[in-house]
Amino acid sequence: MDSQLRSLLNVISCLIVLCSLAKVIQAIHEDQIGLHDWSLQFIGRPIEVLLSASQSGASRSLVYTYTEQNVLAAIDVNYGEIAWRQVFENNANGTISSAVTVGEEICVLLNRGRSxxxxDSLTGAFKWEKWFGGKSGNSGSCVGITKTTESPKDANxxxxxxxxxxxxxxxxxKNTxxxxxxPNILxxxxxxSHSGELVVVGINQDKLTIKRLSSETGEAKENDxxxxxxxxxxxxxxRLVQPASQVSPFVICYNAAQRQLLSQSSGxxxxxxxxxxxxxxxxFPVEGKNVSLQNLETDGLFSLSAGGVSLLLQIHPNGxxxxxQRFVGSVTSCSGTEVLALEVANKRATLGTAAFDSRGFTTVSLTSEPFSFPSAYGNAxxxxxxxxKDSSCAKPSVLFWSDSDVIGYFTQGKILWQRDEALSTIETAAIVDLPISDIEALVEQEFEEKGSFIVRFTKRLLSQALQLKKFAEVIVRRLQAGLRTGKFFQKDQLERDYFNTHKIIVGITGKGKIVGMDSRNGNILYSLQAENLVSPKDRPVQFYLQRTGAHAPFPSQAVIVGVDKKTGDGVLFFFDCVTGEELGPAVRMNRPILQSGxxxxxxxxxxxxxxxxDEDLNVEIHPALDSAETAEFLTRTLHIFYTDPRTGVTRGFRVKRMNQGWKAVELWNSTLVSHGESVVAVAPKRPxxxxxxxxxxxxxxxxxxKYINPNLVAVVVEGLDDVKKPYLKMVGMDGITGRVLISQTYRRARGPCQLIHAENWLMLSYWNEKVRQSEINVVEMYRGFDKPNKTYFSSLESHEKPNISTASFRLPGFVDAMKDSVTVEGITYKDIxxxxxxxxxMRIPKFLLDPRRPMIPTQAEREEGLIPYAPELPMVTENIINYYKKAYRIRGMVTEVAGLESLSLVFAFGLDLCFTRVTPSALFDVLSDSFDYWILSVVMLVLxxxxxxxxxxxxxxxLKHAWK
Amino acid sequence: MDLLHLLLSLTVVTGTNFFSSAQNVPAKDPSPSASSSDSDLYAVEGKLVYVKSHDTKFIDGVRTKIALDGGEYFGFLNEDRESFTVYGVPPGSYLVEVYHPEFLFEAARVDISSKGKIRARRDGSEGGAGQNQLAYPLRLKLQRKATYFQAKEAMRITDMLMNPMVLMMVLPLLVMIGIPKLLSQVDPEASREMQSTLNMASQPMDLSSMMSQLLGGGAPPPKAIQSRKPERRERKRSA
Incomplete structure (x- = not known):
């Protein structure tokens, strides 16, 4: 009875929420698909490429690949597009260890070889799944057998x-x-083998077992x-490699621990x-990772490759x-007697065919002109x-990929397409303003308020004349370009548009690859590699925009802060984020870095x-600020906050000028974690x-x-309590004085956590163990009803603690990433x-996530517009901003302001990329797209x-009346 | 409608047979020496309940995935486009959701005991209550087709006419024209009576004053300032 009543109440509250939502639902129209948004799908870094088993369905030429990101995909080699893909679990359950194509199907072995x-190889439709069970091993491997000695054909x-x-x-x-x-094999x-025999190789610590089985019955043929x-x-x-002559195949193993190759006859x-x-x-490079051993199916040839170097090796019948030969590049087999080598030298690659005959191994011919293989590709x-059909050893079609995750397809003497899969590994991103156009720059100058009115008037006239001249120049240039290319109206220039919605998206991968994308369509404008720069262990690469493109003639400048691949010391890499040019040499520090900002x-x-x-508390400032004035300013105002994620010690510093440079002086420190706890998230305020x-x-x-403290930093700590139940603790502390201002504990809650810190509120998403659902907790801070009599905030002067109001809501799903929308002035409502x-x-309007939402609203609260509290945030499909396009495994998002107050740009990155815009309070400052000029003018005319x-x-x- | 569902469920029962060889789940661990973290794994089975038609043809093995706890474990839709099995699930409580780009299905919660007994209940409900119990194998019903887009507002004559403002102006007009004509046909006694009431009613209801009230926003007279302090909602105050 009680539960019935509760469920009835639930329904009613849901209804109320839905009714109140009716006015906030504002989705795009169906004809606006792709107008302001785009999304790109990726597959990740390939592990292996498979070809279709049956060449009959040649209407689409697909190749199959499975990747380190647990994705199985089919790529159309004619266009380089993903024909289909299946994204598996983002954990060990979805890690693919082997794949085979049999008949019309492609099968993957995953979940540590258990499933x-x-x-379907053509459509990607799921056919069947087989669960082998067993305890979690390491991995496994599969082989497709199409013919055996017992049934010579069609033994799928x-x-x-x-x-x-x-x-x-x-x-x-589908039967076993x-x-x-x-068991007991690792x-x-x-x-x-070529003769259709099944060879199973088992490796244990210090033991190699080779079994030969009948594929019909599974019985052992000979002794192991x-x-x-x-x-x-x-x-x-x-790998199993068949030597040239008619002897039984050899098992060849590469042991990365000892860097040894081992061969053992299987017969x-x-x-x-x-x-x-x-x-x-x-x-051979020392790098232990990404070593691949390939059987070339030719004369006992096989290759061992790593770090862009391949060793072409051969097994002799005696073992x-x-x-x-040694290649800088990669080797592949192309026919029974020939191998194809892709060689890379000086940013150019060549393909060559080599044959093996009685005289030895000879390069037969160069099959291609050198083609460009830029350094941003990395090693082949x-x-x-x-x-x-159109591919042979003399005119090859080759699919290649590099260790910068570029997949390319070379055919008929040129690269037909390439995919930059590095975009699926972006760790840090930013949306950067484009420089204003030359005409706009002149307009800006026109209104500079300096001098008397005569001076200003002449300046204005002069400026307008210059604008006219510039306009004429642009017209002439466009005409010339039009005559050349035949297109007169093309938006070729990278410059700001009227509402500043056209921007550059800069994405930085964990390996120091920087990619600039056009925000209109996601086209790659530039990509460059910061040499030897990788992300630090505990956080992504940091990106700072030092100068926007608005300050002509200076280029825009950005810096990324990472660590050296080998030494782990800090590296600063400067570049122009509009053109993608490197600005000066990278600054290499000789110590690991703690904090930057x-x-x-x-x-x-x-x-x-x-x-x-850095770790020795030296502070480096770029560019160097040496004037006494700024030095004095910095010693007075610059405070640095740092939380060590390992120890959980939070420290506050200020800087001091030493004779050589700057030094950080510790002001306070506090340990936020006790035994067994760890820091999971730190969120300072947006600058x-x-x-x-x-x-x-x-x-x-x-x-x-509102309590608005720009120096507030929120730290979230995870731990286990006495009865081994997880909990989360959120501490808000002043980054300058180290005073703890708020503290919240969430019982029976665990990560993954996402934390947002903006205005006067904090939002934390977590997993509630007790009710087993994703929740979001909102903490709003207020200072009370007394008007603050200051126009600024000072951590040193204000000693009050904020009044908190908090509430939790249930999310309709599992959170991968969370961010708040931003606008220029902050007038517009926020969307989460x-x-x-x-x-x-999905966008969730902030006013739904209001902790002041009352259980039963009073008259006053209703007047204020507060909606009654309901723990559920309903799933409103109209609020899904990427509609039916799915973006998987989003790692992070960036939001950026546009020129319009009502607009906020959103870029989400993960396995897929998605860019769109949100209008949390609808487009209130421009006419809506559905505004019908035509009807309006007709009505006016009729009137x-x-x-x-x-x-x-x-x-x-x-007149008639007057005549009466 | 119910009959259709019944029919569908019947076909599914036969349809699952082709998977029978894989139904040896829970897959028992062959070696008893397995480490303690490797507990027995079970399979969660179920099917989607919907009417197969031209509209729902995209509920298939390409686009549909069944996710446990937001993708910790995935299952896929079999070739019969209804049944699914999620393999390799250790004991625990899981939320079962259907991921499809266009269709929304009910979610359910399954509890797998350490002995392998699987129970299903409605999502969002507490365990134990009898009426929230669902049948296992799961039957996840199609809720609706997701609407991602807003219908475009077109300027239509009917919309314009049905606008309250227009109605408010047109209806009195009709009354003003229509009533005298009607009145002229009824007997003079009643008409005189009606005339007098109409006059009384229309006196204060001047069109111009009505218009001004409408355009003025109809703001109510300012209220007396309340002296009572409203309660502030402070649930927690940090120490």
Whole structure:
């Protein structure tokens, strides 16, 4: 009875909320799809490329790839577009360890080799899944077998091996044909030899086991071969390679721990394994990661490649491994006797064919003119020959990818397309203003208020004349360009538009790759690589805009702060974020960095300075601010706040001028965490946070003043309590004095946490263990009804603590990222933009997330416009700003102001990219798109005509009346 | 409608048979020496309940995913476009959602006990209550097609005429013209009576004053200032 009543109440409150929502729902119109928004889909860094098993469905030429981001995708090689993709779990459950194509299906083995999922290779539709079960091993491998000795053709089956056993599945009937359970093996590989024989290689610590099985029954054909060899199962790769002559194939393993290659005959049990160290074969990079071992299916040739270097190796029938040739680039096989080598030198790449015959290995021909392979591509990692009708060893089609995650397709002598998959690994992003156009710049000058009115008048005339001249120049230039290209109306220039909605999006990956994108369509404008710069361990690369493009003739300048790949010391990389040019050499520090930030001091050339605090508490300021005046200003005002995520110690510093440079002096420190706790999020305030109104007007005309402390920093700590239940703690402290101002504890709550800090409120999203749902908690800070008699805020002078009001709401989904919208003046309402794990990006109006929402509103509260509290935030599909386009695994979002007060630009980055705009209070400062000029003018015309006619009629009537 | 659902569910029962070989889940751990973190894993089964038609043809294995706890575990829609199985789920409580770009399905919560007993209940409900219990295997009903877009506001004559402002002006006009004509047809006694009441009513209801009231925004006279202080909602004050 009680629950019934409660559910009834729930329904009623939901209804009320929905009714009140009716006025805030404002979605785009259907014909506005893609007008102001775009989204790009990615697949990530490929691990392996597979070709279609059946070449019959040649209407679309698809290649299949599975990636490190747990994505299985089909790429159309003619256009470089994703034909379909399946995004798996973003954890070990979705990690793909092997894939095979059999018939019309592509199957992936994932979840540590425990699950086999099969998809239609043409459409990507799910077909079936097989769960092998067993305990969590490391990985597994699968092999598709299309013919066996028993059934020479059409034996569509997949044999998989994981650490628990071997399984064979018939792909037609989806039945398990046989399974052999034999645990206690750490890693297994399944291979099929040329003769259709099944070879399963098991690796344990210091042991190699080779089984030969019948693919029909799973019975062992011969005795297993067991060898005691020093091998690390987690860091080794194995392949089955068939030497030239008619001997049984060899198992070749690369052991990354000892950098050794091992070969063992799979047929002759009497033979001992051969071991050879890689450096005996040839110069090979030391990098342990991304080593790949490829079987070239040709004359016992195989390749070992890492860091852009490939060793082409050959196994002799006696088990010896010999170096054939060393390439800077990658090798792939293209026919039974020839291999194709992609060689990279001096930012140019060439493809060459080489054949193996009785005289040895000879380069037959260069099959392509050198083509451009820019340094932003990085090293060539793999090349895969794509067999097609128009493709041969002499005229090859090659799919390649590099370690900067660029996938390219080379065919018929040129690169047909390339995909920059590095965009799926963006860690930091910013939306940057474009420079104003030359004419706009002149207009700006026109209204400079200096001198007497005569001076200003002449200046104005002069400026207008200059504008006219400039306009004429632009016209002439456009005409010339038009005559050349045939297009007279093209927006080719990168300059601000009227409402400043056209911007540059700068994305920075964890490997120091910087990509500039056009905000209109997502086209890549530039991409450059900061040499040896990677993100620090505990946070992404930091980006600071030092000078916008508005200060002609100075270029816009930005800096990214990262660490050196090898030493871990701080690196500052300066670049022009409009053109993508590197500005000066990177500054390399000789210590790891703790903190960096912008200093609100501008040099004469309009450059905002940044500081970098290193581990020895030295402070570096770029550009150097050496004048006594600024030095004095900095010692007085610059305070640095730093929370160590490992120890949880929060420290506050101020800076002091030493004879050589600047030094940070610790003012206070406090340990926010106790044993077992860890810091999960730190949120200072946005540097230029626009707050339009200082308070809220209540129904009785009194003003509730907001507590706006620009120095407030929120720190969220996660821990386990006495009964092993998780909890979260949010502490708001003053970054200058270190005083704790607010403190909130969330019982039975755990991460992942997202924290927003703006105006006078904090928002924390977390997972509520008790009710098992995602929640968002809002903390608003007020200072009371007394009017503050100061126009500024000083942490040192104000000793009051804010009054808090807080409320929690249930989110309709799982939060990947969260951000608030921003506008120029902060007059517009705020929207909270939430990226959900379902791929939807949703806006939630801030006034729904108001902790002052009452349970049962009084008359006054209703007058104020407060909606009754309901714990549920309803799923309003109209508020999904990326509508049916899904953007998966969003890591972060940036919001930026536009020229219009009502607009806020949103860029979400993750596996996919999504750019759009939100209008939290509707487009109140421009006419809406649906405004019908045509109807308006018709109505005006009709009215005018009617009034003229009616006047004549009225005149006639009056005349008639007068005659009576 | 109910009959249709019944029919669909019948077809599904037969449809799941082709998956029977994989139904050996819960997959028992073959080796008892497994570490304590590797508890037994179970499979969550269910099906989507909707009417198959031209509109719902995109509910298929390409676009549909079944997610447990926001993508910790995924299941996919089988070729019958209804049934699904999510494999490899350890004991616990999970939210089962259907991810589809265009259609919204009900969500449900499943609780898997450490012995492998699976119970389903309505999302958002507390455990234990009998009436929130759902049948297992899950039956997730199609709720609606997601509407992402706003209908475009077009300028239509009917909209203009049905505008309250227009109605307010047109209706009195009709009354002013229509009533005298009507009155002339009824008997003079009653008409005189009506005339007098009409006169009384129309005296203060002057059109111009009505217009001015409308355009003036109809602001109510200012209220007397309340002396009572409204309660401020301060639930927590930091120490």
């Amino acid at each position: 086999l999922r099969c998809y 089956r997949i044999v998989c091996a994981n650490s628990d056993g071997m399984y064979a599945v018939n792909t037609k009937t 044909l046989w399974d052999v359970r034999s 890693k297994r590989y399944a291979f099929a 071969i067991e060898r005691s060899v020093s091998i690390d199962p987690l860091r080794s790769e194995c 002759e049990s009497s033979r001992e394994p051969h071991l050879i160290s890689v450096h005996e074969l040839g110069e 010896e491994i010999k170096l054939v 990692q793999r090349a895969v020959f794509i067999p097609r 912008l200093i609100p001091v501008m040099t004469n050339d309009h450059l905002e300075a940044i500081f970098v605090l 230029h946070d626009a707050v339009h109104s200082q308070g809220k007007v209540l129904a009785d005309r009194r003003v509730l003043y 933009i939430v990226a959900l794990s379902s791929g939807s990006i 005018t005509v009617a009034s003229v006619i009616v006047r004549n009629l009225a005149n006639a009537k009056a």
